[in-house]
Amino acid sequence: MKEKLRVGIIGCGGIAHSHMRAYLKMEDVEIVGGADIVPGKARAFLDEFGLKDVPDFNSHEALLEKVQMDAVSVCTYNTTHRVCSVDAMQAGLDVLCEKPMSVTLEEAVEMTRVSKKTGKILSIGFQPRYDPDMIMVRDLVRSGVLGDIYYVQTGGGRRRGIPGGTFIRKDLAGVGCLADIGCYGLDMALNAIGYPKPLTVSAYSSDRFGTNPKYCSEADAFTVDDFSVALIRLEGDICMDFRMSWAMHMDTMGDTLFLGTDAGLKVKSPRLGEPWGGAWDGTIGPVYLYTDINGNHVETSVPLKAQPFDRFYAKVRAFVDAAKTGGAAPIPASQILYNQAIIDGILRSSQSHREVEIQIPEI
Ligand SMILES: NC(=O)c1ccc[n+]([C@@H]2O[C@H](COP(=O)([O-])OP(=O)(O)OC[C@H]3O[C@@H](n4cnc5c(N)ncnc54)[C@H](O)[C@@H]3O)[C@@H](O)[C@H]2O)c1
Numbered sequence: 001m002k003e004k005l006r007v008g009i010i011g012c013g014g015i016a017h018s019h020m021r022a023y024l025k026m027e028d029v030e031i032v033g034g035a036d037i038v039p040g041k042a043r044a045f046l047d048e049f050g051l052k053d054v055p056d057f058n059s060h061e062a063l064l065e066k067v068q069m070d071a072v073s074v075c076t077y078n079t080t081h082r083v084c085s086v087d088a089m090q091a092g093l094d095v096l097c098e099k100p101m102s103v104t105l106e107e108a109v110e111m112t113r114v115s116k117k118t119g120k121i122l123s124i125g126f127q128p129r130y131d132p133d134m135i136m137v138r139d140l141v142r143s144g145v146l147g148d149i150y151y152v153q154t155g156g157g158r159r160r161g162i163p164g165g166t167f168i169r170k171d172l173a174g175v176g177c178l179a180d181i182g183c184y185g186l187d188m189a190l191n192a193i194g195y196p197k198p199l200t201v202s203a204y205s206s207d208r209f210g211t212n213p214k215y216c217s218e219a220d221a222f223t224v225d226d227f228s229v230a231l232i233r234l235e236g237d238i239c240m241d242f243r244m245s246w247a248m249h250m251d252t253m254g255d256t257l258f259l260g261t262d263a264g265l266k267v268k269s270p271r272l273g274e275p276w277g278g279a280w281d282g283t284i285g286p287v288y289l290y291t292d293i294n295g296n297h298v299e300t301s302v303p304l305k306a307q308p309f310d311r312f313y314a315k316v317r318a319f320v321d322a323a324k325t326g327g328a329a330p331i332p333a334s335q336i337l338y339n340q341a342i343i344d345g346i347l348r349s350s351q352s353h354r355e356v357e358i359q360i361p362e363i
Pocket residue numbers: 010011012013014015016035036037038041058059060075076077078080084098099100125126127165166179180
């Protein structure tokens with residue numbers, strides 16, 4: 001096992017701070033470089049953490065060329081996830097790439113192929129997977145207690161929660177609400193049921209709130225989706241009902257439901273009443289199991305752990321452990337490819353006003 005993992009940070013904006021805070025808690029990690037295309041941004045970022053002697057660069061290419069590293073965190077906006085991750089893996093580095101994996105399915109396919117070809121780790125940053133209550137839900141679903149699962153409803157949505165900056169611009173984010181929080185709802189539900197392959201999507205997306213100055217202070221710059229619903233057919237004769245919004249006149253688009261032939265599980269939307277609550281992007285509300293015992297309808301409340309837990313640290317630590325031991329990607333690209341395929345399908349279906357097939361090429 002390597003003594004210290006040498007890590008570089010690509011993209012030194014908002015979320016890079018969470019990566020850096022996690023790495024700096026680890027004695028077996030050394031931060032060896034940072035890069036951002038905005039001149040001076042990587043320097044200021046490194047200085048903010050007291051890393052005065054760590055070199056900064058104005059491009060990820062320069063960082064990859066000049067610094068000896070083992071791994072990078074890709075913390076850029078969505079449209080540059082592909083190029084930074086692919087270049088890093090081809091330079092022999094393991095990659096922790098922020099969610100969403102990419103903008104298009106084509107990009108996600110390329111990233112997965114490069115990971116396979118180079119043998120380098122490509123792990124995608126879905127920290128809610130490490131939440132103890134999310135794990136409890138996942139394990140309950142996987143236990144088999146629900147019988148054959150045939151329907152999943154997921155998403156939730158925010159009443160008011162349109163971010164700004166790079167998140168709302170098509171040239172930088174590529175995709176809006178779907179890529180920001182939609183991918184979380186998809187990941188938690190799909191991961192619980194074993195990530196079956198998506199087959200078809202019929203979807204509707206819109207941008208009515210983001211483009212309205214009454215609800216979005218940067219309405220003039222808003223060029224992405226803010227609302228989506230979709231019916232997704234999954235391999236195994238499973239149907240997924242997905243709903244997500246950044247803003248709406250409603251507290252939630254619904255709880256998360258898993259329906260099986262023996263029991264059903266309801267995961268209530270979290271933090272209702274809070275403007276940014278309601279989406280399944282980190283915490284969950286109360287959980288109930290519905291079943292039938294001797295002809296009686298039984299509803300059981302499943303206790304939550306609800307303890308403070310640093311999900312972000314857990315995500316970064318799992319990546320570091322895999323990189324140090326040569327282990328498998330904790331949240332593998334080969335799986336998240338299906339998440340990206342659904343997002344891609346939702347946008348295609350919405351644009352073409354009809355159901356579309358999802359075709360994922362061989363990796
Ligand atoms: N896991 C989470 O909880 C979480 C939270 C917020 C954002 N994110 C994700 O993190 C990513 C970044 O979000 P953010 O809020 O930090 O955005 P941001 O705009 O604050 O930061 C992105 C930075 O990347 C830089 N950049 C872009 N292309 C680059 C390149 N080729 N080389 C070097 N630098 C480059 C930009 O200049 C910018 O400084 C997004 O994909 C977002 O979805 C994840």
